[in-house]
Amino acid sequence: MTTRTPPLGDTEGLWQAVIAASAGRCQCRGTCGTSHEKDGGRCKTVHGGYGRRHGTGPVRLLAAPAEPADLLLPAHKAAALPKTALVAWCPECHDATRRAAAKAQQASAPAAEPDSLF
Template identity: 70%
Template sequence: MNERTPLGDTTGLWQAVLAAAAGRCQCRGTCGKKHDKDGGRCPAAQGGYARHGTGPVHMLAAPADPDGLLLPAHRAAALPKRELAAWCPACHDATRRRALAARRAAAEPAEPDALF
């Protein structure tokens, strides 16, 4: 391991996902941004800077499917490489929030308990 490998990545999975993504966030707008200036893909790259005044970007290997971001951690950790994508923290968090909001909106409202 080196300084770019997250702690706990003993299998090299994070490195493999990052290499497949060429070190760049694979979000194509699921976060709510169009990423128009960069051909429809997020410009954030491992070790780069997302905005002026922020620290370096540390990419995440997480489920590629936005609904997969809602999986419990133990199930997400068991996914194969082909089902993972590289995410910058900003796109990951925004996509997860949007997926959670969509799931809540799709859920049927609970019927109130009858008082009588």
């Protein structure tokens, strides 16, 4: 694994703690829609490694909420989550899980009644 360069805003070492707890590997277990079956049920993407697609460059893992529904929280609420509620995500799994959570939230929302004219 390559050197772990923290983001500029990681003044308290939160990102470093989350990445260290994950051993520098994405912690997605299929919430992104990919089974990750060939890799033991967990995404194989490592911090500093290369992405699945040609030309994507080195992957930088994100420290983000573990629960898919929490990925939809506003930034100020997500930033207030405790370290235990965060996991390491590769950008591909993070984005796919966030889209799936948004789609599920939208499907479970009650249908809005149309405005009546009279």
